Amino acid sequence: MSSRTAFEYAFMVFIFGFAWVALKEGLSYWPPFLYSALVMGGAAVVNGIVLVVRGIPVTWTRKTAYAPMMYGVMQAIVMMATYWGQLFVPAGRSALLNATVPAFALVMGALIWRQAVTWRQTLSLALALIGVTLSLSHISGGGFSGTLASRYGAQGLLLGSAGLSAFSITWLQRHPVPGVPVPATTFIRLVTGAVVLGVASVIWEPVTTAPHLTPLGLACLAYLAVIDWFVGTTLWFVLMPKVSNLLLAMTTVISAVLAVVLGALVLHEPLSLVGAVGGAMVLGATILLVREGAGPRASRRRLNA
Numbered sequence: 684m685s686s687r688t689a690f691e692y693a694f695m696v697f698i699f700g701f702a703w704v705a706l707k708e709g710l711s712y713w714p715p716f717l718y719s720a721l722v723m724g725g726a727a728v729v730n731g732i733v734l735v736v737r738g739i740p741v742t743w744t745r746k747t748a749y750a751p752m753m754y755g756v757m758q759a760i761v762m763m764a765t766y767w768g769q770l771f772v773p774a775g776r777s778a779l780l781n782a783t784v785p786a787f788a789l790v791m792g793a794l795i796w797r798q799a800v801t802w803r804q805t806l807s808l809a810l811a812l813i814g815v816t817l818s819l820s821h822i823s824g825g826g827f828s829g830t831l832a833s834r835y836g837a838q839g840l841l842l843g844s845a846g847l848s849a850f851s852i853t854w855l856q857r858h859p860v861p862g863v864p865v866p867a868t869t870f871i872r873l874v875t876g877a878v879v880l881g882v883a884s885v886i887w888e889p890v891t892t893a894p895h896l897t898p899l900g901l902a903c904l905a906y907l908a909v910i911d912w913f914v915g916t917t918l919w920f921v922l923m924p925k926v927s928n929l930l931l932a933m934t935t936v937i938s939a940v941l942a943v944v945l946g947a948l949v950l951h952e953p954l955s956l957v958g959a960v961g962g963a964m965v966l967g968a969t970i971l972l973v974r975e976g977a978g979p980r981a982s983r984r985r986l987n988a
Contacts, residue, residue, distance in 0.1 A: 763883055808968065
């Protein structure tokens with residue numbers, strides 16, 4: 684991995700980690716479905732401006748639009764579950780539940796897409812999951828809201844959204860759009876997701892849940908739309924051909940640990956030594972992947988039962 688790729692990866696992880704804090708804080712001012720629709724719509728506007736400035740055409744044909752539109756629909760469903768779930772669950776817990784994406788991705792890649800899995804990948808994933816489990820143990824108190832049923836339901840939805848997110852990652856890599864610039868496919872994906880989320884907001888959110896427009900609420904919206912969904916997601920697509928599928932999915936694990944720390948500092952969510960140990964294990968798992976040279980052409984020894 685080159686130093687530039689490493690910097691892009693680290694910057695992307697920080698963006699995604701802080702996004703959990705902005706998401707949680709912003710839900711104090713916005714209803715969840717409208718919030719997510721505005722985030723995706725705002726990102727689409729920024730992306731559209733970039734397309735115009737750079738003179739990049741958007742080739743909207745059945746062949747080029749199918750993959751990004753399907754990915755946009757899947758991401759809209761993920762956002763609905765995630766934004767609603769965070770009404771009842773702390774930012775750190777939400778991020779750590781989302782950190783199960785690599786586990787889902789590894790299993791789906793092996794079972795559905797018949798991708799090879801190395802022993803080192805399996806070891807690093809197991810180490811990361813143990814670290815996530817340790818981190819979970821210290822955020823079981825403050826930050827929850829709603830009834831017991833809504834808390835369990837929210838966490839179930841967050842796990843389900845992690846599974847769908849993992850499926851969308853592997854599915855998109857199996858359906859590339861050759862010859863079409865990343866900003867063009869991103870624009871199609873964002874517009875599709877924003878439309879789906881906007882319809883969901885109109886159907887399920889009553890007028891009584893109108894947003895409270897405050898500088899902090901607008902700042903959270905701007906961060907998620909511009910920095911998280913535009914800059915961060917663009918980096919994600921740029922890194923897709925440079926790193927392995929598992930290392931890309933490991934982004935959710937590392938950003939989850941960062942979200943736990945930021946949640947403690949900014950939102951005053953509980954933090955303990957056990958959580959720090961869990962975070963160190965997650966970072967150690969990532970180092971194992973990087974030392975393996977986890978690029979798209981890394982060695983692929985099949986894991987035998």
